[in-house]
Amino acid sequence: MATTSVLAGKTGPFRADQVGSLLRSAPLKEARAARAAGRIDADALREVENREIEALIAKQESIGLKGITDGEYRRSWWHYDFLWQLDGIERVELDQGIQFAGVQTKAEAPRVVGKIGFSSHPFVEHFKFLKAHTRETPKMTIPSPSMLHYRGGRKLINMGLYPNMDDYYRDLGEAYRKAVNALYDAGCRYLQLDDVSFAYLCDPEQKKMLADRGDDPDHQAVIYAGMVEAAINDRPRDMTVTMHLCRGNFRSTFVASGGYEPIAELLFNAMPVDAYFMEWDTERAGGFEPLRFLPKGKAVVLGLVTSKSGVLEKKDDIRRRIEEASRHAPIEQLCLSAQCGFASTEEGNVLAEDEQWRKLEMIVDIARDTWE
Secondary structure (H helix, E strand, C coil): CCCCCCCCCCCCCCCECCCCCCCCCHHHHHHHHHHHCCCCCHHHHHHHHHHHHHHHHHHHHHCCCCEECCCCCCCCECCHHHHCCCEEEEEEECCCCCECCCCECCCEEEEEEEEEECCCCHHHHHHHHHHHCCCCEECEEEECHHHHCCCCHHHHECCCCCCCHHHHHHHHHHHHHHHHHHHHHCCCCEEEEEECHHHHCCCHHHHHHHHHCCCCHHHHHHHHHHHHHHHHCCCCCCCEEEEEECCCCECCECCCCCCCHHHHHHHHHHCCCCEEEEECCCHHHCCCHHHHHCCCCCEEEEEEECCCCCCCCCHHHHHHHHHHHCCCCCHHHEEEEECCCCCCECCCCCCCHHHHHHHHHHHHHHHHHHHC
16 A cells, blocks of 8 residues: 555545554453552553553554554543543543443543643653554544533533633633644644534434534534634644544444535535545445535545444445445545444444454455555
């Protein structure tokens, strides 16, 4: 596979790419359980994490991936572990977790208890370790700024601190701007913002949920886009920023349904990101027609291979779907990946590690055949 990005002058995305999270290894799971039970200390857990991440990096490189992640091995959640470490945020226990299709997550969340800011963050050191141990392009994933608002809304914000929500959105965007710059200074040139809000806003039930709690679902996407713009608009030009759009991924279940049509024009033309990782692994995602809004100079990574099942797709089926997508956007602006990570939380999806690797190997093979 070629090592260059599909976008001229950028680092990533690659023809064969990945969203980021990977199934946690057995030694890592054992170490995290031991740490939670108080049988080992933080340093001992870090030693296991380091060793398992090094092996994970080597495995990704060996199958031909060019954008390498740490599998989110140091996290329990894809988003909360980042948000908890921002200034003004604390972890709180809730009465219930996030409701997915037939299953709930752990009942915990971030709460805003002080002015939001960014002074330092452990994810910067996590990235430095990744960068020091890969020969390819290290890719960092963090949640989009909307993720500190979408799940809980006002009820998880101390409104005495933020009686005016415009101030809240401004501070959050500025904190993210500092985080992005800190990652850039650490050597990050391939950053991904993970987001569920934009895809969820294509689901009538999710829009009703927002309206019922007092938010304007038709305007919320504009607000979230504004925070993303504040976070990345002044980034150095040699830093690629992508966005992953997800409809929910916990233990192979989901939350939302609906095609991208309602948000496509805003997403592709008002959002200052370079590329988009988008789910199209089931009919819940709708058709490829929204790709007609994709402008020149941007790319879409087609999430056609599901991470929710170990059943391996047929290569010809994936090739036909790439061809179908290319009727709505130039194939030169398209890439291929799984629709989401394989372990958005530490519990992981319902498939085996060897099934995960077979899917990633297939993505590399199909991309090589399609674009080279």
